[in-house]
Amino acid sequence: MAKRITIDPVTRIEGHLRVDCELDNGHVSKAWASGQMWRGIELILKGRDPRDAWLFTQRICGVCTTVHAIASVRSVESALKMEIPLNAQYIRNIMIAAHAIQDHIVHFYHLSALDWVDVTSALRAEPRKVASLAQGMSSWSLNSSQEFVRVQEKLKGFVGSGQLGIFANGYWGHPAMRLSPEVNLLACTHYLQALEVQRKANIIISILGAKTPHIQNLAVGGVANPINTDSPSTLSLERLYYVKTLIDELGDFVNNVYFTDVCAIGASYRDWTAYGAGVTNYLSVPEFPLDTKGTVFELPGGYIPAGDVGRFSPIRNFEDESFVKGVKESVKHSWYKGDSDRHPWEEETEPGYTDFLDDGKYSWVKAPTFRDAPAQVGPLANVLCLYAAGHEATRKYTDKALATIGRLSGAPVSIEALHSTIGRHAARGVRAAVLYETLQKQWQLLMDNIGKGDTRTFNQPEFPKGEVRGVGFHEAPRGVLSHWIVIADKKIKNYQAVVPSTWNSSPRNAKDAPGPYEASLVGTPVAVPEKPLEVLRTVHSFDPCLACAIHMVDTENAEIVSVRAL
């Protein structure tokens, strides 16, 4: 007899996600993902000036602000077939890469590591052993026994007082936790160090973006950063060299801490390369445009059907028809009226809530398809496509990660192992290392271009009469993001955002095929149904972000404090 478990909400994510699983003999046999996706952006944008759209879209989500801003300006630029000055491309590229590295670090340490790392076990570690282990893996300056002693004392204090604080929600002592006390202490220490390091990415974005949270420097047609190498109130040499320092500090952490930790944890949980593959159609888009027209990119994108890297087909540029025409969204299993399966430019958003119906409608998320099939997006899709396209840095870091995991676990690991829960973490680590190289390169390109005397950062957009359509896409930290805009007589007529988590948290589609979360959970072992840690591991490995339901404080349900009206 199948047993049903419901996890509602899945925590440590942005937004609201419910996951239902049927268990048979200790394994998941069927799964449903149901999300609250914020789908009303067109209601706010209709009738507005397209040049203002990005200021609104960056408010869709608190984590993905920059991401939605970039996709939005690109959608308008695509509709107007604009060219963007080189400096503007490079400045955007630096912000995109810095944001993505920050996002990957935070996802690994702060949003998912606690699925694999047991804080209470770290208390039993011998700091000297941790130091020798860590120093054998990398040259990171903070891998000293003093640092491990300091962190362990701190953790003891928290556990002793019964206040685990930020570590309070873990399944401590769960049978699926398997790291040694030493590796647990190592990971906890890096967890705290990562809090400091991620700020450096934020400083890069705030220098270029003028402000965080919520950047101010974008514009349809470029960026609003005046470049004057001498003036302190503009993007000066002093600021640019400070950005370079921050880039290198980020890179030090990515290469010497994040990447090695991913390999160490991957090796300890090697059996998890057998779980969590799910949908192995992978979709990614090219990113980091290197010319004004958006035809040449630093990182290629494309599509891999059925996990077969040999069948990779590239998506070449912002105009590529195979992408523009390949995307549809079905509402057959989503809480919208009807059962349409349409292109984003033709979509309507008419809510039609039913109850949670296993075989009917059960999610606010629509089901996107590429060439009529569900697709997985995100760092794994991106890394596999880059690998297939022969991208040099990606090959280097992927091979290095596989070799390191193989060495640490005592048996070779092939690229096939990446189609898995732990593979998604490894791919994110590889992507962060690739992005550090990208970041260095984009900074150098910007400096060289300014050195040639080019200080242009903006081209004036010109809106035609009549109707034009555009799509702005972006390989965001969680995968393919696309904004679809219809402009009529200089005003927005329709606007849809198809976000990465729509692809991954998709419900069953028009052909009843399950989405990536749903498919990936089938076969996952669950040791303790009341503590479904293994289900969370797989769901968290996608880095879910179901932006932005409601974030209000609710005292009626919390019943924690009494309320007095003022």
Next chain:
Amino acid sequence: MNVLVMGVGNLLLQDEGAGGKAVEEFARRYRVPPGVEILDGGTSGIELLQYIQGRDLLILVDVVRSGNPCGTLTRFEGEHVPALFRDKISPHQLGISDLLAVCQMTDAMPEKVVLFGIEPKSLDTGLTLSAEVAGNIGRLADLVAEELRLFGVTVEPYS
């Protein structure tokens, strides 16, 4: 003096954006001395850590559903604040309570934390506040000013 006044919430969901609108109104009405920072935090998560760490006083402004009539203002202090945000209503990637827990762990906890709340009416998609909430935004801004004065901060109205 090291003070942060921060509104949080989503500006695209009507009353959900009341926190940001209230601190905007506060900045419009009052001149604050150096050392007092005013911030619209939106729905950001870990990005806000650097802004809240190590403050003498942190004033948060947000919508709070407490079962009172729409527009009702509420005030919470100290340990009640992280307890409130601990409830999973917050979709913040790392919510306010997580960030305060991080502050505790890194010895950078704000010395005093105060939350002002306003009871929402509508959280539908839209940029305008409901009349009930809009009608009390000015009063909310004044309460923030009074709180700062009690803390010894000189706050002067632009008359």
